[in-house]
Amino acid sequence: MIRLATQDDAPALQGSLAQAFHDDPVASWSLPSERRRPAQLGRFYRERLRTLVPDEMVFCDDERRGAALWTAPDRWQIGFAELARMRIATRRTPLFLVGAHHVDSAHPGEPHYYLNVLGVSPEAQGTGLGTRLIAPMLERCDREGVPAYLESSKERNLVFYERHGFRVTGEVMMPRGGPKLWLMWRAPH
Numbered sequence: 703m704i705r706l707a708t709q710d711d712a713p714a715l716q717g718s719l720a721q722a723f724h725d726d727p728v729a730s731w732s733l734p735s736e737r738r739r740p741a742q743l744g745r746f747y748r749e750r751l752r753t754l755v756p757d758e759m760v761f762c763d764d765e766r767r768g769a770a771l772w773t774a775p776d777r778w779q780i781g782f783a784e785l786a787r788m789r790i791a792t793r794r795t796p797l798f799l800v801g802a803h804h805v806d807s808a809h810p811g812e813p814h815y816y817l818n819v820l821g822v823s824p825e826a827q828g829t830g831l832g833t834r835l836i837a838p839m840l841e842r843c844d845r846e847g848v849p850a851y852l853e854s855s856k857e858r859n860l861v862f863y864e865r866h867g868f869r870v871t872g873e874v875m876m877p878r879g880g881p882k883l884w885l886m887w888r889a890p891h
Contacts, residue, residue: 817852869888
């Protein structure tokens, strides 16, 4: 069962998302300590959920094994206060912020729903949960005639998103040998 997430779901979801993104290229590059990364990712997702759950565009499964965090067309940027609450600082933070600025600069200006995060805990990957998590908002995009946008940091996920109508529109490299992100756009069907 896929449903809107509530703040009561947030503690379990931040753990599932931290597990899902532990090996993510951007997370591994920007949070180089294997030991500290789970807690750092947990704080990141705690604050993202705290900000986005009230907008009623965060979906999860009843077991809280994964979540899709969407934003409205005018809410896609992470504010300074939210970043400060995350309390994440590593030797790569300055480079990450430069890269994040490049990613933000490439963000489309046309109104769209933004898939900020789609994550499924490792034991539930490959079960179709990701497809079920993004379905409600893709249906809304189609019903309202509004495009969708995302950035993918894993090349192997491009095929998954392409199956759902997204197309690669560009690439952004994180600075100084950092990973690549693929920019993906989906026109409403």
